[in-house]
Amino acid sequence: MTPTLQNRCNDSCELCSQKADSFQVYTIPPKVDELPENQVVLCNTCFNQINSNNFTDTNHWRCLTGSIWSEVPSVQVLSYKILNKINAQSWAMDTLDTVYLDEQLIEWANAEEALEASKIIHKDSYGVVLETGDTVILTQNLNVKGANFIAPKGTIVRKIRLVPDNAEQIEGKIGGDTIVILTKYVRKSS
Secondary structure (H helix, E strand, C coil): CCHHHHHHHCCECCCCCCECCCCEEEECCCCCCCCHHHEEEECHHHHHHHHCCCCCCCCHHHHHHHHCCCCCHHHHHHHHHHHHHCCCCHHHHHHHHHCCCCHHHHHHHHHHHHHHHHCCCCECCCCCECCCCCCEEECCCEEECCCCEEECCCCEECCCEECCCCCCEEEEEECCEEEEEEHHHEEECC
16 A cells, blocks of 8 residues: 555545555556555455445445545545445435535546446347357348348358447458348357
């Protein structure tokens, strides 16, 4: 733990204020650097529940009603993130309704979920996730525009490539021509 964090935490968990013999330093995602302004000092109880994404011990998290008002932005962000995960609890929702956070802190708190939501996932007609290099089988006859032929149902397309900005399209070679195929017309070959 850096001297900055040691001084800031005053030998207490920055969320629940528990005194302990040992603490964990937690970098708030999606940040990965080890700058003290992106980190929070946590007791083992808080750290383990956050790492396992287990917030069922809602009584423990009542401490967030105090930590959300911290002067330390990283503590505010982590408190906000956890309160949003347990917002079915009326006290958590009340806390979120009464707190004001700077817009940049809210963006930081929501950035991990935004990154996750922005990932494009290609799935075949059965909902199976496709990856570059997979082999797929056509589930119906496809009229290949510009090549003037029909790719019959059951055609095997090897070593597909995913279209990076469109989850509904893949590229593959049929009859020597590279074509774009809609994912709803293929199934992944095992």
